[in-house]
Amino acid sequence: MPLAPVRRQGAWKLAYADFLTALCAFFLVMWLIHGASNDQRADIAGQFSSSSKLEPHLTTVTEPESNLILEQLYASSLLQQHRDNVFVQANDGGIRVELIDLERMPLFNKGEATLNDRGTLVINLAAKAIAGLGLPVAIEGHTDSAPMLRAGYSNWELSSDRANAARRALLAGGVDASQIRSVSGLADTRPLEDGRADLPQNRRLSIVIQIE
Incomplete structure (x- = not known):
């Protein structure tokens, strides 16, 4: 009679230990990057690169930092509760948080510059998400191409x-x-879709989180 195969009951423990070790290493690198200057970040990147030359977009190691910030934003109440009004995108200079003034879920009353109740709530949640990052931000206001009717x-x-x-x-x-x-x-000079400044979703606020 052939012997039954022996089950390795402790294999999952080794895999779990490896996972925790990798996770600790990841957060250690994130901690080092956050407090480092641009030159220091480039040196850190060199330690992990097998090539003598780094691609230009990796020299300041902003990509991991952007990913970490994106994770925090997606976990925030801003995106958990108001996903329809919010669009987030990483670019070369940082992360753009677009707060869209939708037709049926506006942040402002039509033609007015005072935030309505929904707009106040959304901006307050955006403030809570951004304040903890401690990073500089630029604020942009956008409209669609519909003309104002006020002289x-x-x-x-x-x-x-x-x-x-x-x-x-x-x-x-x-x-x-x-x-x-x-x-x-x-x-209306920066529509979300090129050549479509008439679209209502162009009515928005952009909060650009700058990663230095």
Whole structure:
């Protein structure tokens, strides 16, 4: 009679130990990167590269830091509770958090620069998510191409006023004044989809988290 195969009952423990070791190493690297200068980050990257030359976008090791920030944002109440109003995207300069003023879920009343109740709630949750990062931010106001019907008041004024309303709300929500690097109104010059400035989703606030 052939012998039954012997089961290795402790194999999962070794796999779990390896996982914990890798996790600890990951957070150690993240801690080192967060407190390092750009030159120091480049040196750290060199330790993990098998090539003598690094690709330009890796020299400051911003990609792991961006991923870590994205994870924190996706775990925040902002995205857990208001995903329809929020779009997040990483780019070369940092991370853009787009707060979309949807037709049926607006952040502002039409043609007005004062946040409504929903807008106040969304900005407050954005402030809580951003304040803990301690990183500089730029605030942009955007509109669609529909013209304003008020004399002497265009989409340039509206987008600027909305951006400043967002700035005040972020400060009230806990973002430190030193984190605010710029506030600008861009009217309909930066549509989400090229050539479609008429789309209502272009009415939005952009909070650009800058990774230095």
